[in-house]
Amino acid sequence: MRSQANPTTSFDLSSSQPSVSIVVPVRNEADNIAPLIAEITAALDGRWAYEIIYVNDGSTDATGERLASIMKQRDNLRQLRHAKSGGQSAAVRSGVRAARGAIVATLDGDGQNNPVFLPDLIAAVEKGGNVGLAAGQRVGRKDTGFKKFQSRVANKVRNAILQDGTRDTGCGLKAFRREVFLMMPYFDGLHRFLPALMRREGFDIAYVDVIDRPRHSGVSNYGFFDRLWIGIMDLAGVWWLIRRKKPTPEVTEVSA
Secondary structure: OOOOOOOOOOOOOOOOOOOEEEEEEEOOOHHHHHHHHHHHHHHHOOOOOEEEEEEEEOOOOOHHHHHHHHHOOOOOEEEEEEOOOOOHHHHHHHHHHHOOOOEEEEOOOOOOOOHHHHHHHHHHHHOOOOEEEEEEEEEOOOOOHHHHHHHHHHHHHHHHHHOOOOOOOOOOOEEEEHHHHHHOOOOOOHHHHHHHHHHHOOOEEEEEEEEOOOOOOOOOOOOHHHHHHHHHHHHHHHHHHHHHOOOOOOOOOOOO
């Protein structure tokens, strides 16, 4: 697993406190910005006090300008920018660290994840109990046949080794408790192992079926060979983390 140093970051926390933060990692998704924000607001307006945090992961197109323009109209929209691309896990982590909400929901910025499913995911975590993560599970996937085959094989191998009970960890639609996410060991690729690591911390997972759809525009930033060997190494690392986990001691403070 490839660890990364913590960036030096400063966030303005002076505005009113939302209960939910929506984190959207993007790189070169200029044409998808406005349609997706409109869908997020349609799904959440009037239901929660929320903010939308776009993490601009070193885009070289007009992504930043499109976000800046919409920010003038929406005071709950924020943009974080990476000086250079750090990858999806780094972008998600930057967004979660900056989030003001106790519950964080994520979705991909290419339009394939439909925001209409965000309320179900958020509600599953908000109910309380021991649920730490609500994970979307895609049905009717719109990817190519090869990409779907690739995902099926990867998910079967991961589930056999980690036994995380999840058929689809690649779906960007997730909701989780912010404080629990920040407890986890960080590495590049973390977003694909959230169910296994949530179980490692003793939390339950709720699953929500979500309907996949084609991306609105643009092309994918990720390829098969970009992830194959890295994924194998990360899988071994997460297996090691799970094996090395010890029960958390029950702690009480003794008064004088």
